[in-house]
Amino acid sequence: MSDIKAITFNKNSFSSRAIYYTNKYKIPVKHEKLKEPYLEIAEESKLYANKDFLTNLYHKDQFSRRIANYQREKHLKKAIGFKSSISKRILDGTGGMGHDAFILALLGQEVTIVEKNIGLCILIEEAINNLPNMSYFNLAKDKITILNGDSREYLDQIQDFDVIYLDPMFNSTKNVARTKNLSFIDEYLRDYDNPLDDFLSTDYKRIVIKKELKAPYGNLTEPTVSFKGASIRFDVYTKGEKL
Numbered sequence: 001m002s003d004i005k006a007i008t009f010n011k012n013s014f015s016s017r018a019i020y021y022t023n024k025y026k027i028p029v030k031h032e033k034l035k036e037p038y039l040e041i042a043e044e045s046k047l048y049a050n051k052d053f054l055t056n057l058y059h060k061d062q063f064s065r066r067i068a069n070y071q072r073e074k075h076l077k078k079a080i081g082f083k084s085s086i087s088k089r090i091l092d093g094t095g096g097m098g099h100d101a102f103i104l105a106l107l108g109q110e111v112t113i114v115e116k117n118i119g120l121c122i123l124i125e126e127a128i129n130n131l132p133n134m135s136y137f138n139l140a141k142d143k144i145t146i147l148n149g150d151s152r153e154y155l156d157q158i159q160d161f162d163v164i165y166l167d168p169m170f171n172s173t174k175n176v177a178r179t180k181n182l183s184f185i186d187e188y189l190r191d192y193d194n195p196l197d198d199f200l201s202t203d204y205k206r207i208v209i210k211k212e213l214k215a216p217y218g219n220l221t222e223p224t225v226s227f228k229g230a231s232i233r234f235d236v237y238t239k240g241e242k243l
């Protein structure tokens, strides 16, 4: 898997954040001879790769529309077994840009995000740090934990989570990227790790897998139930839990 080789910053006021990430992820700060992929800490932090860049600005990018309408995520809500009175513990084992995780946190769920890629972990942290100081954002921020690593490392803690949420890169045979961001991530990562089998073979309570609407089940068993939207579906696997 490709990952960032350096962190840079475009103003001295961002140096402390760059140093924080350097210490946390052991990636050097550099200003010269930068080679992609690298990450720039700025007002709008950017991940540079393949002569392109990715930003993750929750309140400004296209994702802001999803945030504004988070209560209308009816398929996602059904998939996790949403109850307004209960805050479920959710492990998002394929963090990506943290979008689905952030919607889940806005819905009041306790979300642990695990993402393998350091560049993407930093972009999630930057997105969350740069949210406007508004109470519903602050409540959601407090419900999120971001961890860098392979989510398989948490297989032995599976019973601690009410829901395992997985959205691996490609689950259809057509390899259709869903958005421009996902095309960028696909080219940047250059690997197709897919921990579904590993999670499905554990003693989980509930697993939710996000897929393209028409993606085949492949070698996976049929889900307990699927909730279908216009272009995606959520396959839900439960063991004993009521839907």
Ligand SMILES: C[S@@+](CC[C@H](N)C(=O)[O-])C[C@H]1O[C@@H](n2cnc3c(N)ncnc32)[C@H](O)[C@@H]1O
Residues within 6 Å of the ligand: 093, 094, 095, 096, 097, 098, 099, 100, 101, 114, 115, 116, 117, 120, 149, 150, 151, 152, 167, 168, 169, 182, 185, 189, 193, 194, 195
């Ligand atoms: C399609 S993206 C997820 C998008 C995410 N649901 C969102 O809303 O932003 C898939 C991500 O899963 C990550 N990934 C794949 N296998 C993983 C694993 N075993 N552990 C942690 N992250 C993994 C990849 O690095 C990639 O960033």
